[in-house]
Amino acid sequence: MALKDLILKYAPIVGQNIGISLYNTYLYKQRHRGHYKAYGDYYRHYENASPQEVAQEAQNRLNEFLLATTESSPWYREHRGKSLHEFPILEKAQLLAHMDSIRTIEEKDGIVSLTGGTTGASMKVIYAHKDMQERFALKDHFRARYGYRLGKKVAWFSGKSLVRPKDLERGNVFRDDYINKIRFFSTFHISQQNFDAYWRAFCDFKPEYIVGFPSSVYDLCTMALERKLKYDGAVTTFFPTAETVLPQYRSVISEVFGCQVVDQYAASEGAPFILECPHGSLHIHPLTGVFEVVDENLQPANEGEILVTPFTTHGTPLVRYRIGDRIKLAPESFRCACGSSFPVVEYIDGRTSDFIWSPENGKVNLGNISNCTKDVNGIICFQVVQNEADAVHVSVVANERFTLEEQHHFIDAMALRLGTTVTVHLDLVDEIPREPSGKFRLVKNRLTPELMQVATVQGS
Numbered sequence: 001m002a003l004k005d006l007i008l009k010y011a012p013i014v015g016q017n018i019g020i021s022l023y024n025t026y027l028y029k030q031r032h033r034g035h036y037k038a039y040g041d042y043y044r045h046y047e048n049a050s051p052q053e054v055a056q057e058a059q060n061r062l063n064e065f066l067l068a069t070t071e072s073s074p075w076y077r078e079h080r081g082k083s084l085h086e087f088p089i090l091e092k093a094q095l096l097a098h099m100d101s102i103r104t105i106e107e108k109d110g111i112v113s114l115t116g117g118t119t120g121a122s123m124k125v126i127y128a129h130k131d132m133q134e135r136f137a138l139k140d141h142f143r144a145r146y147g148y149r150l151g152k153k154v155a156w157f158s159g160k161s162l163v164r165p166k167d168l169e170r171g172n173v174f175r176d177d178y179i180n181k182i183r184f185f186s187t188f189h190i191s192q193q194n195f196d197a198y199w200r201a202f203c204d205f206k207p208e209y210i211v212g213f214p215s216s217v218y219d220l221c222t223m224a225l226e227r228k229l230k231y232d233g234a235v236t237t238f239f240p241t242a243e244t245v246l247p248q249y250r251s252v253i254s255e256v257f258g259c260q261v262v263d264q265y266a267a268s269e270g271a272p273f274i275l276e277c278p279h280g281s282l283h284i285h286p287l288t289g290v291f292e293v294v295d296e297n298l299q300p301a302n303e304g305e306i307l308v309t310p311f312t313t314h315g316t317p318l319v320r321y322r323i324g325d326r327i328k329l330a331p332e333s334f335r336c337a338c339g340s341s342f343p344v345v346e347y348i349d350g351r352t353s354d355f356i357w358s359p360e361n362g363k364v365n366l367g368n369i370s371n372c373t374k375d376v377n378g379i380i381c382f383q384v385v386q387n388e389a390d391a392v393h394v395s396v397v398a399n400e401r402f403t404l405e406e407q408h409h410f411i412d413a414m415a416l417r418l419g420t421t422v423t424v425h426l427d428l429v430d431e432i433p434r435e436p437s438g439k440f441r442l443v444k445n446r447l448t449p450e451l452m453q454v455a456t457v458q459g460s
């Protein structure tokens with residue numbers, strides 16, 4: 001067991017907090033060393049550069065990245081000299097299976113980042129230090145536009161498991177980094193039962209910023225609304241991470257905490273960045289990598305799956321990597337009021353597997369599924385699981401206002417979207433467990449592509 005885990009398991013809470021404070025400070029130092037400052041200046045400069053200058057620099061970075069990749073990665077060696085669209089597409093399964101020939105550095109020479117894969121297989125990506133410093137420089141530069149800097153009070157809701165059962169009994173649901181003024185909340189225990197402990201800890205702390213899983217912050221907010229609680233502090237901005245930000249997350253969170261919600265996209269495998277500007281547009285940052293949007297036949301499109309070529313993955317180079325997310329580009333004529341020439345994305349649709357399959361209607365996406373709760377009273381949260389093409393199981397955590405009548409409303413709304421051939425089974429539950437990563441999944445689709453095929457044939 002690593003020292004960090006030993007401390008988490010056995011040390012008293014104050015001792016743990018001190019440990020966390022020191023460890024975090026060490027991490028920040030590591031990220032802020034070397035090229036960090038230079039990259040901060042770099043991104044500030046290109047924020048206001050002309051579109052021509054940005055395009056030129058993006059091309060330079062792509063050339064440099066492909067050259068470095070084909071020189072140091074055995075997997076990519078044979079593609080030396082090719083232009084981007086001549087490279088093969090990299091599938092997730094290939095990345096998992098051929099990691100050792102794709103990567104260019106040893107674990108000990110870089111920073112290891114673990115991500116949860118869709119199949120539960122976790123993926124290990126090694127970052128070069130310089131790339132990590134660049135990613136943090138850009139992230140900090142982005143958040144600084146909203147007044148954030150290290151040392152401001154932040155409530156953090158991430159997937160770290162940091163609370164033990166005996167802590168829960170005592171109502172302790174967080175850990176503190178005293179040095180950097182961060183309160184880390186456990187995202188695994190937000191429930192009706194633990195709500196008071198969370199609310200008290202949040203109100204006492206009075207953070208200026210919130211960072212983390214939007215579904216967790218949303219859960220906390222819904223429970224506060226149910227109890228007609230008013231938050232008397234003032235949160236400036238919430239920076240959601242890791243999950244798709246659904247419209248109701250935005251409205252409920254800003255209602256309860258009075259904050260703006262500013263979204264970003266940057267998957268942990270090392271995707272290029274999409275960042276929300278103060279005018280509410282999601283801008284692709286062209287100096288962080290290339291986004292190719294493709295349709296089902298992998299041909300260029302305005303809406304569809306993305307292939308990413310991030311410039312900050314020298315340690316584990318990803319070229320035309322099929323990351324599993326979808327976006328829709330705004331029309332080229334669209335000009336954002338913020339003045340930036342960076343391309344705008346109309347929406348980002350998290351994981352491509354986040355849909356329910358309907359033999360009648362095809363893929364029913366996350367946004368549509370989540371809309372089923374509109375005008376339905378009493379639902380606190382829910383999850384749809386599909387194991388067969390003609391049925392779904394919906395687990396609902398609800399309060400007493402979710403009467404039989406409301407249940408029918410909800411099932412009708414679901415049936416409207418899924419069509420008449422899909423049976424909806426409703427289960428009322430006390431709690432819906434999160435994924436091992438701490439993320440909440442609204443939709444779990446366990447159908448194989450073959451099953452969907454069969455379903456289409458039978459349904460048509």
Ligand SMILES: [Zn+2]
Binds near residue numbers: 277279280281283337
């Ligand atoms: Zn803008």
